[in-house]
Amino acid sequence: MGGRALILVKGLPLPKHHIFTDFSCNSSSAKLLRLRRNNNSWGRRNFSTWATNGSSLEPPDVPRLAETARISLAPHEVEEFAPKIRQVIDWFGQLQAVDLQSVEPAIRADTQGDNFRDDVPETFENREAIIAAVPNYEEPYVKVPKILNKE
Amino acid sequence: MASTVFRSLQSFPFCLHPTTLFRRKNGIFYCTIKGKHSQTATQEKQTSNVKVSSHPAIKTLDKILKDYEAIIGIETHVQLSTLTKAFCNCPYNYGSPPNTSVCPVCMGLPGALPVLNSKVIDSAIKVGLALNCKLSLNSKFDRKQYFYPDLPKGYQISQFDIPIATGGFIDLDLPVEFGGGHRRFGITRVHMEEDAGKLLHSDSGSYSQVDLNRAGVPLLEIVSEPDMRNGIEAAEYAAELQRLVRYLGVGNGNMQEGSLRCDVNISIRPIGQSQFGTKVEIKNLNSFSSVSRAIDFEISRQVQLHSQGQGDQIVQETRLWEEGAQKTVTMRKKEGLADYRYFPEPDLPGVILTDEYVKDIHNSLPELPEIKRRRYEKMGLSMQDVLFLANDINVAKYFDATIAKGADVKLAANWIMGDIAAYMKNEKLTIDEIKLTPQELAELIASIKAGTISGKIGKEILFELLAKGGTVKGIIEEKDLVQIIDPAEIEKMVDKVLLDNPKQLEQYRGGKTKLQGYFAGQVMKASKGKANPGLLNKILLEKLNAKSS
Ligand SMILES: [Zn+2]
Numbered sequence: 001m002g003g004r005a006l007i008l009v010k011g012l013p014l015p016k017h018h019i020f021t022d023f024s025c026n027s028s029s030a031k032l033l034r035l036r037r038n039n040n041s042w043g044r045r046n047f048s049t050w051a052t053n054g055s056s057l058e059p060p061d062v063p064r065l066a067e068t069a070r071i072s073l074a075p076h077e078v079e080e081f082a083p084k085i086r087q088v089i090d091w092f093g094q095l096q097a098v099d100l101q102s103v104e105p106a107i108r109a110d111t112q113g114d115n116f117r118d119d120v121p122e123t124f125e126n127r128e129a130i131i132a133a134v135p136n137y138e139e140p141y142v143k144v145p146k147i148l149n150k151e
Numbered sequence: 152m153a154s155t156v157f158r159s160l161q162s163f164p165f166c167l168h169p170t171t172l173f174r175r176k177n178g179i180f181y182c183t184i185k186g187k188h189s190q191t192a193t194q195e196k197q198t199s200n201v202k203v204s205s206h207p208a209i210k211t212l213d214k215i216l217k218d219y220e221a222i223i224g225i226e227t228h229v230q231l232s233t234l235t236k237a238f239c240n241c242p243y244n245y246g247s248p249p250n251t252s253v254c255p256v257c258m259g260l261p262g263a264l265p266v267l268n269s270k271v272i273d274s275a276i277k278v279g280l281a282l283n284c285k286l287s288l289n290s291k292f293d294r295k296q297y298f299y300p301d302l303p304k305g306y307q308i309s310q311f312d313i314p315i316a317t318g319g320f321i322d323l324d325l326p327v328e329f330g331g332g333h334r335r336f337g338i339t340r341v342h343m344e345e346d347a348g349k350l351l352h353s354d355s356g357s358y359s360q361v362d363l364n365r366a367g368v369p370l371l372e373i374v375s376e377p378d379m380r381n382g383i384e385a386a387e388y389a390a391e392l393q394r395l396v397r398y399l400g401v402g403n404g405n406m407q408e409g410s411l412r413c414d415v416n417i418s419i420r421p422i423g424q425s426q427f428g429t430k431v432e433i434k435n436l437n438s439f440s441s442v443s444r445a446i447d448f449e450i451s452r453q454v455q456l457h458s459q460g461q462g463d464q465i466v467q468e469t470r471l472w473e474e475g476a477q478k479t480v481t482m483r484k485k486e487g488l489a490d491y492r493y494f495p496e497p498d499l500p501g502v503i504l505t506d507e508y509v510k511d512i513h514n515s516l517p518e519l520p521e522i523k524r525r526r527y528e529k530m531g532l533s534m535q536d537v538l539f540l541a542n543d544i545n546v547a548k549y550f551d552a553t554i555a556k557g558a559d560v561k562l563a564a565n566w567i568m569g570d571i572a573a574y575m576k577n578e579k580l581t582i583d584e585i586k587l588t589p590q591e592l593a594e595l596i597a598s599i600k601a602g603t604i605s606g607k608i609g610k611e612i613l614f615e616l617l618a619k620g621g622t623v624k625g626i627i628e629e630k631d632l633v634q635i636i637d638p639a640e641i642e643k644m645v646d647k648v649l650l651d652n653p654k655q656l657e658q659y660r661g662g663k664t665k666l667q668g669y670f671a672g673q674v675m676k677a678s679k680g681k682a683n684p685g686l687l688n689k690i691l692l693e694k695l696n697a698k699s700s
Contacts, residue, residue, distance in 0.1 A: 068490060070298055107291050107313060108501035115500045116269035121235045121242035124254030131250065133260075140249040141360035144300040147350060 057093045060085040215458045221450045222418045222427055223385050224339075224377035227392055228370050230346065230410040231274045232402050237345045237369035238265030238308065238499075245408050249362035257367035259304030264498050267292075271369045272315075272502065274401035275343050276512045278371055279316030281395055281519055282338045288504045290315050292343070292496040297489065300361050301348035309372075311493040314342035315502065321375075322521040323391040327535050329383050336388050337376030346370050371401075377416070381450070382443035389413050390439050394520045398544045406437050413442055419453045419465075428453070428462075432469045433479055445472040449479050523547055536564045539572075549582045549589055556593035563596060570610065574617050586620035587613070594623040603627070605634050607680055636683045638690060641674070644682065645691050648673045659695055667695065 062082050066073040073081070124130075136143040236243055239256035255263035279286050293311035319338035325331055348363040373392060379385045393404035393411055404411045413436050418428035433449060436442045449470070456464050470479040518526075520541055527537040540550045546567065553563045571592075575582060595616070599609045604627060612626050627633055635641060648670055649656055659666040674687055 068296075068492065107289055108495060115266065116272065117240070117266040119234050119268050119270040120240065122240035123252070124239075124241065127251070127253060130253055130255065130258055130260070138360075140251075141351070141362060142250065142300070144350075144359050144361055146357060147300060147352070147359045 057089050057096070060089060216451070216454050218421055219419045219450075219454045219457070220422050221380055221446075221453075222377045222420065223379035223381075223446060224416045225375045225379065225385060225388060226414045226416070227373045227375075227389065228346075228412040228414075229278070229373060229392070229396050229402050229404070231271060231369040231371065232400075232410075233268055233270045233274070233369055235268055236367040237268055237271050237343070238367055239263075241367065243364065243368050245410075247364055249360075249364060252364045253366070257303070258363065265308065265496075267499060267502070268369065271343055272504070273512060274369075274399075275315045275341065275371055276504070276509060277399045277401055277516065278373070278396065279319070279341050280509075280513055280516060281399055282316065282319040282321055282341060282373070284316035284319030284338060284341060286316050286504065286509060287313050288506070288509070289313075289501060291501045292499045293493045294496050295344075295491045295493055297491060299347070299350075300359065301350045301363075301366070303348070303363060303366055307345060307347065308496055308499070309344035309493075310342035314340040316341040321388065321391055321395070323387055324524060324534065324538060325383065325387055326538060331534055334384060334387070336378040336384075339374040339376050341371055341373050344370050344372055382446035385415060385446050386439040386443035389442050391520065394542065394544075398517055398520055400517075406439070409437070412437075415442065415446060417446060417449050417453070419450060419457060421457075428457070429465045429467055431465065431467070433472055434469055434482065435471045435473075437474075441472055441474055444477065445479055448472075448477065452479065517544075530560050532560065532564055536568065539568050540564060543582070545582050552589035553592045553596075556590050558593035558596045559600065562600070563592065566592060566596065566613070570613055571617065574614070585617050587616040588620075591616055591621075591623050598623055598627070602634060602636060602683065604632055605680065605682075605684060607684075608632050608634065611680075632681060634683050635678055635681045636686060638686060641678070641682050641686050641690050642694075644674050644677045645670075645687070645694050648677060649694060656695075667692065670695065 060082060062078045062085060063073065065085070066078070131137055134142050234242060236252075236257055239254050241252045241254050241257055243252060256265055276286060290310060290313045292308050294306040295309045295311070296306040298305055316338075317340045319341075320335050321338060322333065322335050324333055346365050346368040348361050348366040351360040351362065353360060375388065379388060389411070393406075396402040396404045396411070402410055406412075415433045415436065416430050417433065418430045420426065420428045431449060431453070433445050436445055453465050456462060466484060468484045469482045471482045472479050523541045524537050527540060528534070532540070539546075541547050550563060550567055553567070554560055571582075571585070571587070574580075575585060592613075595609055595612060598604050599606055604612065612623060612632070615621070615626055616623070652670070652673065655666050655669060659670070670691055671684075671688060674691060675682055675684070678687075
């Protein structure tokens with residue numbers, strides 16, 4: 001079910017992980033991406049697509065979660081994380097138990113709307129800095145390992 | 152060369168005419184894309200078609216195909232022609248130097264927050280309404296997670312469980328060449344999302360290249376109900392969507408540039424069976440004719456497997472259409488459903504629409520293709536004319552403007568579809584680029600109808616106006632082209648021609664009456680093409696026959 005991997009990313013100290021399986025990750029851009037993940041407000045939001053199979057949620061399949069998030073875990077790390085993730089899932093189990101019969105489902109928790117922008121082009125002035133942070137760039141393209149038909 | 156499967160496709164029975172394949176090459180889809188097929192290619196097709204239909208094995212397959220039904224659904228991605236990307240101010244222009252239109256938002260850099268372009272909402276509502284959908288006044292964006300090098304953020308901002316529009320339909324008319332007929336296909340949903348970058352494969356094949364200009368460009372994904380039954384219906388569905396986005400002005404619908412992309416799902420089942428067969432997806436369809444041919448090929452392939460007891464070889468997979476080989480090939484087998492781990496996009500607020508906002512957009516919608524076609528039909532035009540004129544919004548506008556100036560409907564249609572279309576094709580111009588205005592076309596038609604100029608002179612004036620502009624009245628005056636309708640004047644010219652051609656006159660009177668055409672030509676020439684042809688012939692005949700008795 002969607003979302004489990006997020007908890008893994010958000011709630012725990014991050015082990016070494018790869019942004020793209022095929023990318024080498026020793027560059028500054030990888031650090032930026034890692035930073036982004038930590039700064040993100042994922043956990044605080046309301047997940048409307050959360051599974052609702054009663055109070056007993058399935059135990060986490062940690063190796064699979066790690067794979068979907070492109071995180072490499074050693075066997076001892078899997079063992080270490082499993083109970084911690086289990087704890088978080090159990091907490092969601094408690095939330096599931098709340099009686100919401102009379103409550104209208106919310107699409108978004110923080111809906112204000114009308115937060116649109118006009119369709120007016122503006123060129124970002126510091127493009128060089130962005131390009132400089134790309135791990136592997138060969139003018140004018142971002143260079144990546146050969147892509148096989150795999151998603 | 153072609154396998155049995157491919158060859159059998161050429162006499163595919165779902166098509167209404169045996170010449171389907173041949174015809175299709177001639178741009179039957181009324182699509183506005185430029186036809187790339189040369190005459191030679193057409194000839195080749197025709198020859199092989201004829202050869203193949205007499206093949207005994209093919210007849211058997213034709214028979215088998217009749218026992219099956221194909222179920223076809225299409226997912227279409229329409230790129231919106233906004234000036235900026237969906238969630239950042241980066242300008243988007245097709246063909247810009249790679250990686251020049253990027254910023255922290257579309258590159259997924261930390262701290263950058265997306266803000267929705269209002270034009271994306273406008274366009275989505277327009278398309279939703281035009282497709283007769285129910286709009287969600289309260290929807291949201293979701294993250295679809297997957298890892299791919301053309302997706303800098305590691306997720307695509309899309310809409311998952313609450314798309315902006317659902318449950319609509321689209322009406323279209325099949326081309327007369329395919330037997331015609333009206334069709335209504337269901338629309339499951341329309342949702343907003345962002346495009347990924349473009350992945351290029353280097354020639355050496357040792358690495359790939361990414362251009363992120365397209366990353367973050369707004370798309371509408373339009374999902375059809377599985378209502379199509381053959382390649383023609385599917386191609387016409389795609390062509391109608393193209394027409395719709397062009398009429399609405401929300402996208403250019405250009406398939407070659409990838410502004411309109413179709414992924415097709417196909418399954419077959421024996422007629423009478425309610426359970427669906429295994430669904431196969433086809434990608435890489437970049438023209439209407441490839442949509443049509445790929446589908447017909449795939450139906451044929453699946454039916455053959457099924458009828459030979461090899462139905463288990465039809466697996467859930469994505470296949471690519473190979474234009475060169477004219478066949479579909481395995482791209483990847485699906486190993487269960489991909490887990491995209493959707494969840495609501497935390498960086499964007501919900502999308503809330505008011506009834507008033509929707510109503511305003513509804514009131515601003517142009518006349519849509521289906522409505523236009525029905526209106527043209529009511530004006531008495533043939534379906535062939537209707538489809539031609541309504542195909543391209545600019546042609547339709549031109550036609551509408553011409554008849555608004557009082558031009559005869561059928562004559563206006565004939566001029567536009569005949570000489571004007573031919574001129575545009577020769578000169579590679581669009582109707583907006585020709586110098587003849589609708590006003591002058593109406594004037595020209597009226598002048599011919601009133602007898603001021605002959606039809607022949609009318610044509611000459613037309614070509615002059617097309618190339619140089621100006622007015623009908625101006626050219627008539629300048630070149631002294633007013634038709635001669637004075638019988639006395641014509642009589643004088645006839646007399647002179649008869650006098651100048653005594654030998655031919657003698658032959659005519661001796662029984663060689665075919666020479667009438669020769670005399671008529673001489674008189675017309677003498678009048679510089681201005682003599683009224685009816686009068687000319689009447690007077691000429693009288694004179695020719697009068698003195699012979
Ligand atoms: Zn940008």
